[in-house]
Amino acid sequence: MLLDGLLASAIDAAAARLADGELVAFPTETVYGLGARADRADAVAKIFAAKGRPSDHPLIVHVTGPAQIDVFASAVPPVARRLIDAFWPGPLTLILPRRADIAEAAAGGQDSIGLRCPSHPVAKALLQAAERLGVPGVAAPSANRFGRVSPTLAAHVVEEFGADLLVLDGGATEVGIESAIVDCSRGHPVLLRPGTLTRAQIEAAAGEPLGAPDADAPRAPGTLAAHYAPNARLRLMSSAMLHTALQVLGDEPLKLAVYSRGAPPAAARGVRYRRMPAQAAQVAHELFSVLRELDAEGAQLIWVETPPPESEWDGVRDRLTRAAAA
Known part of the structure; x- marks a missing residue:
């Protein structure tokens, strides 16, 4: 720039x-x-x-x-x-x-x-x-x-x-x-x-392994159990759990948004949906912006597909886990 x-x-x-x-x-x-x-x-x-x-x-x-x-x-x-x-x-x-x-x-x-x-x-x-x-x-x-x-x-x-x-x-x-x-x-x-x-x-x-935090670790920013939270209530769900939950939604309108790697089933029409990119770096780039946009659209619930277990997803998973705990 x-x-x-x-x-x-x-x-x-x-x-x-x-x-x-x-x-x-x-x-x-x-x-x-x-x-x-x-x-x-x-x-x-x-x-x-x-x-x-x-x-x-x-x-x-x-x-x-x-x-x-x-x-x-x-x-x-x-x-x-x-x-x-x-x-x-x-x-x-x-x-x-x-x-x-x-x-x-x-x-x-x-x-x-x-x-x-x-x-x-x-x-x-x-x-x-x-x-x-x-x-x-x-x-x-x-x-x-x-x-x-x-x-x-x-x-x-x-x-x-x-x-x-x-x-x-x-x-x-x-x-x-x-x-x-x-x-x-x-x-x-x-x-x-x-x-x-x-x-x-x-x-x-x-040049050496990284240890895990212990009771004597210094306090550090962004490490509280609840952090990074949108106004809407965020819930992390596996792909299977998310699919099942969307299938059993009734006809009652919900202020629900979904952020996942797979498209929602037809039964979930009317739910706000954002597709999660396949690459961890792309998700990291857009994650906070997406959460803010869903808040602005009036979502009261945000269901997010749990990120994959690979290490490149650790940062995204950490932010979402803390957001869900808020």
Whole structure:
């Protein structure tokens, strides 16, 4: 994406707002983020207030590149360096030991910090412009109310927060779901949240297996049991269960939507239907947008076909499982 003069001017204005401790929404390759400078607790507090997010639920700090890591992290283990070399800039967040003198509010009070270097050209330009104004990194969760569906278009952000928030429009996000999160703060890498990078890809770059989260794992964004939820009640169903349920629907009109890989049977006429793509990356790209569209169409129930068990579907399955638990 080439940055035209109008967008470049908007980026400069957004960077100035960040430097002044104000909020700005901006696109990344994953979802749109709601950002504030990570080194000021008063600025970070505005994120928590706007989202209705608990202040002990940590944020991810977005940086321009590896050179900014030492501003926030007290140590960078070799495995973290290997992952940075393989996947930055890109959809991978690393949890590292936090320097005691910075970003405590952004870290939710923990002694670890989540860092990511986004690849979206608008995000990169914004972070670089903010850095020139003295902003070492931008804390930015997804730009939506806490626990709800993440935004993948600038219009989604405006729907959430209104027109007073400065929103940089970078078009539809490419990836569509949030980054994978790997904890590198405790000696052995642990996958805390799946994304579109597969476990096999991350393990190959890390040079060692990824552990599973345990009771001592740091808190991480997007890992609560209920999250990413539309207004409609979402239910995950196997293909067979979904087919049977649709066959036994009565004549009573239902505000029901179906998102599945197979077409609904003839008995399900009148049900809103969206076909799920066959590829995991395509589903990740459109998932949150589809859920928002079905909400806007008035669906009160959304039945979703459970994704396949293969690892490339882990990120999509994680988001849908949490959405169904809300």
